[in-house]
């Protein structure tokens with residue numbers, strides 16, 4: 001479903017954020033990307049819906065090459081939940097923000113109304129639908145961004161720090177929700193317990209490279225490997 005080959009990315013000031021990454025993800029797989037601050041995780045996943053285009057190397061999603069010409073097709077397939085919800089929410093009313101994506105994809109108006117209401121209710125946001133996104137709490141903004149991505153019915157869901165700002169009950173709700181999606185998922189998170197609960201496979205990134213890749217239990221249960229990559233065991237394994 002996702003094929004990344006020899007991807008490199010440097011910022012305009014010369015900082016190398018992605019250094020020859022290759023990664024293949026099968027349809028329906030759920031892969032966690034972990035790594036210390038600055039390892040390159042966000043830069044990598046922000047490529048997956050074309051927010052960044054490959055400077056060197058290639059990416060294909062569902063057999064479609066990621067390039068300028070195919071951006072529309074890529075946007076229909078890949079839902080990207082940004083690390084910062086303020087990058088996702090931009091209209092004056094929560095409802096409009098969530099409806100914007102499917103309307104833009106040309107979804108029928110009655111269907112848009114139905115899916116938007118269902119997701120807003122599911123995420124306890126329906127009563128807040130007329131509120132400006134800027135007037136929501138951080139956790140509410142996180143769920144609002146989530147709703148905005150889910151209503152587009154993506155085939156691939158890419159989430160950057162999805163549990164940030166969520167209280168324990170909403171974090172649990174998110175775990176159940178993502179595990180029930182049944183689509184290909186890539187999750188970046190420092191919340192290794194969340195990764196353990198939602199991903200079958202984990203890649204560790206360090207200095208723009210993938211330094212380990214394997215089944216979740218093997219990677220996240222390996223203290224030495226984690227420490228060599230400036231990480232710690234998930235909290236529940238530390239007890």
Ligand SMILES: Nc1ncnc2c1ncn2[C@@H]1O[C@H](COP(=O)(O)OP(=O)(O)OP(=O)(O)O)[C@@H](O)[C@H]1O
Nearest residue numbers: 011013015017035036037038039040041042043044
């Ligand atoms: N606009 C920018 N200009 C130059 N360098 C940048 C810019 N944005 C990010 N970087 C650098 O790119 C590298 C990768 O950053 P990135 O945000 O992808 O890391 P990350 O693994 O997602 O980190 P975190 O866990 O802190 O979110 C870092 O060295 C960072 O300092």
